[in-house]
Amino acid sequence: MPTMKEFGTPAANTWCPGCGNFAILMTVKQALVDLGLRREEVVAVTGIGCHGKFTDYINVNGLHAIHGRVLPAATAIKLANHRLTVIGFAGDGDAFNIGLGHFAHAARRNVDITYVIHDNLIYGLTTGQTSPTSKKGFVTKTSPRGSFETGVNPLTQALTGDASFVARTFAGEPKHMTEVLKKAIRHQGFALVDVLQPCVTWNRVNTYQFYKDRIYKLEDEGHDAGDFDAAYHKVLEWGDRIPIGVFYQEQRPPYHTSFPALKEGPLVDRPLGVDLKKLLDEFR
Amino acid sequence: MKCSGLFDDTVSIIIGGEAGQGISRSGMLLGKALMRAGFHCFGEIDYPSLIRGGHNFYRVRASSREVHSSTPHTDLLVALNEETVSIHLDSVNEEGGVIVDKKLRFDPGEMGRGDVVFYPVPMTEIVKELEGPEIMRNTVALGAVAALIGLSLDSLKEVVAETFEGRPRIIEMNVEALQRGWEYVVEYDYGFRCNVEPGERPERIWLTGNEAVALGAIAAGCRFYSAYPMTPASPVLHYMFAHDEDSGLAVVQTESEISAMLMAVGAGYAGVRSMTSTSGGGFCLMTEGLSMAAMTETPVVIMLGQRPGPSTGLATYSAQGDLLFAVYGAHGEFQRVILAPGDVEQCFYMTAEAFNLAERFQIPVIVLTDKNVIESHKTTEPFDSSKVKIDRGELLTEWSGGDEYGRYRITEDGVSPRALPGTMNALVLANSNEHMERGFSTSDSSLTNDMVDKRFRKTPHIKKAVEALKPIRVYGAEDPDVTLVGWGSTKGPALEAIGMLADDGVKARYVQVAVIEPFPEGLPQHLKGKTILIENNRASPLGTLIKLNTGYGFEHVALRYDGRAFTPHEIRDKALEVA
Numbered sequence: 033m034p035t036m037k038e039f040g041t042p043a044a045n046t047w048c049p050g051c052g053n054f055a056i057l058m059t060v061k062q063a064l065v066d067l068g069l070r071r072e073e074v075v076a077v078t079g080i081g082c083h084g085k086f087t088d089y090i091n092v093n094g095l096h097a098i099h100g101r102v103l104p105a106a107t108a109i110k111l112a113n114h115r116l117t118v119i120g121f122a123g124d125g126d127a128f129n130i131g132l133g134h135f136a137h138a139a140r141r142n143v144d145i146t147y148v149i150h151d152n153l154i155y156g157l158t159t160g161q162t163s164p165t166s167k168k169g170f171v172t173k174t175s176p177r178g179s180f181e182t183g184v185n186p187l188t189q190a191l192t193g194d195a196s197f198v199a200r201t202f203a204g205e206p207k208h209m210t211e212v213l214k215k216a217i218r219h220q221g222f223a224l225v226d227v228l229q230p231c232v233t234w235n236r237v238n239t240y241q242f243y244k245d246r247i248y249k250l251e252d253e254g255h256d257a258g259d260f261d262a263a264y265h266k267v268l269e270w271g272d273r274i275p276i277g278v279f280y281q282e283q284r285p286p287y288h289t290s291f292p293a294l295k296e297g298p299l300v301d302r303p304l305g306v307d308l309k310k311l312l313d314e315f316r
Numbered sequence: 317m318k319c320s321g322l323f324d325d326t327v328s329i330i331i332g333g334e335a336g337q338g339i340s341r342s343g344m345l346l347g348k349a350l351m352r353a354g355f356h357c358f359g360e361i362d363y364p365s366l367i368r369g370g371h372n373f374y375r376v377r378a379s380s381r382e383v384h385s386s387t388p389h390t391d392l393l394v395a396l397n398e399e400t401v402s403i404h405l406d407s408v409n410e411e412g413g414v415i416v417d418k419k420l421r422f423d424p425g426e427m428g429r430g431d432v433v434f435y436p437v438p439m440t441e442i443v444k445e446l447e448g449p450e451i452m453r454n455t456v457a458l459g460a461v462a463a464l465i466g467l468s469l470d471s472l473k474e475v476v477a478e479t480f481e482g483r484p485r486i487i488e489m490n491v492e493a494l495q496r497g498w499e500y501v502v503e504y505d506y507g508f509r510c511n512v513e514p515g516e517r518p519e520r521i522w523l524t525g526n527e528a529v530a531l532g533a534i535a536a537g538c539r540f541y542s543a544y545p546m547t548p549a550s551p552v553l554h555y556m557f558a559h560d561e562d563s564g565l566a567v568v569q570t571e572s573e574i575s576a577m578l579m580a581v582g583a584g585y586a587g588v589r590s591m592t593s594t595s596g597g598g599f600c601l602m603t604e605g606l607s608m609a610a611m612t613e614t615p616v617v618i619m620l621g622q623r624p625g626p627s628t629g630l631a632t633y634s635a636q637g638d639l640l641f642a643v644y645g646a647h648g649e650f651q652r653v654i655l656a657p658g659d660v661e662q663c664f665y666m667t668a669e670a671f672n673l674a675e676r677f678q679i680p681v682i683v684l685t686d687k688n689v690i691e692s693h694k695t696t697e698p699f700d701s702s703k704v705k706i707d708r709g710e711l712l713t714e715w716s717g718g719d720e721y722g723r724y725r726i727t728e729d730g731v732s733p734r735a736l737p738g739t740m741n742a743l744v745l746a747n748s749n750e751h752m753e754r755g756f757s758t759s760d761s762s763l764t765n766d767m768v769d770k771r772f773r774k775t776p777h778i779k780k781a782v783e784a785l786k787p788i789r790v791y792g793a794e795d796p797d798v799t800l801v802g803w804g805s806t807k808g809p810a811l812e813a814i815g816m817l818a819d820d821g822v823k824a825r826y827v828q829v830a831v832i833e834p835f836p837e838g839l840p841q842h843l844k845g846k847t848i849l850i851e852n853n854r855a856s857p858l859g860t861l862i863k864l865n866t867g868y869g870f871e872h873v874a875l876r877y878d879g880r881a882f883t884p885h886e887i888r889d890k891a892l893e894v895a
């Protein structure tokens with residue numbers, strides 16, 4: 033089984049020193065090692081933004097897609113070869129601005145993928161514009177008087193969208209993050225992991241300290257992840273206290289199990305060519 | 317086997333009424349019954365974008381020779397409502413007939429067509445007696461049609477029984493409705509001169525271009541189909557869903573065309589043959605995915621079924637206005653192939669071949685069609701799956717693990733051997749950023765040049781592959797007075813026009829540009845005599861491409877952009893004017 037080192041690549045890392053992405057990269061590798069997954073069995077799909085470099089830095093199969101389109105690409109990869117473990121990575125802009133239209137559909141379909149949001153509440157790679165998850169009043173180049181839009185809450189979106197696994201973790205808590213990621217990857221169905229990830233260059237509000245002062249762990253307070261109402265209550269909490277952990281989890285058949293053509297095994301294994309005779313009879 | 321129409325050697329029948337009156341199905345069934353009685357048929361559906369009301373009509377044209385298109389001349393008009401009579405009566409040939417529901421209120425004497433015979437049939441009454449739904453009026457009408465033209469009722473009964481297989485009560489009612497319609501007319505000797513003499517049932521199939529596209533994809537081993545409903549391409553999606561299990565296909569109705577395209581690309585990356593279909597508006601949304609397929613070198617097939625634009629345009633009609641959009645749409649410079657089938661047979665074989673081209677060159681391939689070719693029915697020889705060769709190009713099924721696998725290895729022909737995710741010892745990294753051989757992102761000047769050049773080194777090989785597909789197809793006279801040039805669905809009416817021109821003493825040929833991109837070599841050598849460019853658009857984009865690629869400019873053009881197909885007569889008249 034591969035080691036942490038083997039999940040690394042020789043590509044030069046270009047994230048800012050202190051960026052929360054380093055912790056996400058490390059804990060994803062750790063989760064894959066802990067789960068005993070081989071590199072060839074895993075596909076990482078990324079969008080556009082600082083997180084998008086992930087496919088350069090993690091030594092698994094990868095599809096670096098385009099802005100906002102991680103989910104349709106990841107959905108199809110899972111359907112084409114459901115033996116693969118598919119993990120999508122997206123920034124908050126990628127997932128909840130341009131890609132929001134796909135989110136509800138991947139969730140309701142219960143596509144068996146993990147969707148990791150690098151949620152830094154700001155646009156990083158395009159040098160500091162407001163993000164859909166930026167909080168009201170947040171000042172950026174594109175919200176000079178403070179954002180007057182209400183921020184998107186990824187977790188309420190996930191719950192109302194019928195996601196079967198909804199979690200949040202924090203880049204400053206690597207152990208917690210590893211455990212949450214392992215649960216998400218093991219979960220059979222659509223698993224959202226919203227990672228609070230400080231952007232050390234552009235976001236001077238939602239810093240490591242900001243989160244350290246506020247976060248608490250749901251598991252420490254006896255939260256029942258099987259209780260939808262309790263989960264819905266918890267995901268609305270954002271203020272002096274910010275919960276992290278698994279908010280909600282339910283078991284329901286993942287998307288690919290409903291396709292009749294997949295019953296005999298992955299599509300990618302099926303030999304090509306079909307006898308047309310029966311199909312043509314309909315037109316004779 | 318004989319077929320005598322009132323105008324030429326074809327019998328042309330219109331069934332018209334409101335949306336929801338089963339017009340399309342009756343037309344399809346009549347065409348199928350005529351095929352089984354030994355004839356060649358062409359069927360065209362004309363409908364506005366609505367579900368109830370409006371005017372729909374289906375035109376079936378049959379003959380003992382191959383029929384390539386509709387004609388504006390009608391031998392027999394079946395009217396399920398008054399409006400159908402007023403709209404189509406002018407098109408009815410002298411001594412032609414009009415079958416109407418007896419309950420319709422109008423006075424044939426006031427219609428100014430004393431030369432046309434009206435056949436009132438108590439369709440509504442018969443349906444009531446049979447306690448059937450009102451929609452069954454069209455079945456009664458079909459019985460009457462059969463009696464008038466001399467088509468045996470058996471073939472109609474057979475196709476009705478097959479259509480409603482598993483619903484014995486419906487079959488029984490419909491068979492009785494056919495019988496009653498037939499009896500009502502056959503009792504009287506009207507002396508209707510247009511008739512058919514059925515022959516042996518031929519080895520032939522009757523289907524639409526959409527169905528042929530779907531079958532072509534299935535024959536090629538398409539395993540993943542994702543699409544968003546959009547007229548006129550939705551029937552491919554319906555067909556795929558209806559046959560997913562038998563054909564080993566995963567079919568997804570997506571949330572948008574953006575998603576449909578990205579899913580097709582994702583599935584292509586994972587190693588299955590994948591496809592999506594849409595019309596122009598959906599293709600707009602697909603262009604970012606098209607560009608991504610190009611940069612990631614992922615095989616994917618897109619069927620673009622055109623309709624008139626810009627924007628929503630005429631949603632249920634036909635056009636050829638997206639030619640240059642298909643050629644140039646999407647950002648960045650990259651290779652693509654565009655195949656343009658002109659009939660149902662070409663829809664099948666070209667779609668099947670599209671998958672080979674996509675995988676051999678790891679590029680997007682567009683099958684460019686239009687409503688006229690994909691929603692019209694035509695009889696054709698049964699497709700031969702043994703003629704569909706599967707060539708997946710440089711696909712690696714294993715990797716030794718000696719060297720590190722690089723998805724974008726620099727090669728002489730530009731094609732990098734393609735491993736699939738899941739292959740042991742190989743990690744497959746596809747990247748929408750410019751990238752190195754291993755797939756990692758780069759913005760390095762020399763690495764960029766190397767990778768761009770690698771992709772462009774495919775060009776001569778793509779051209780060679782395309783030349784093998786007979787990208788320019790010539791029909792008609794060897795030594796013509798007039799050469800008609802076109803693409804896609806204009807083939808049908810053009811071939812009909814060539815036949816008419818021969819009767820006029822004018823030798824004509826039709827040159828079909830069947831591959832649009834890369835533009836085929838040698839077109840000018842086929843342009844003989846006076847030349848006319850024929851397109852279903854306003855700005856003649858094929859003319860633009862021909863000028864660009866060959867320098868040849870057309871003196872004469874025939875353009876039609878009202879959403880309707882050319883009639884053979886329009887093309888003939890233009891040729892006579894020029895010749």
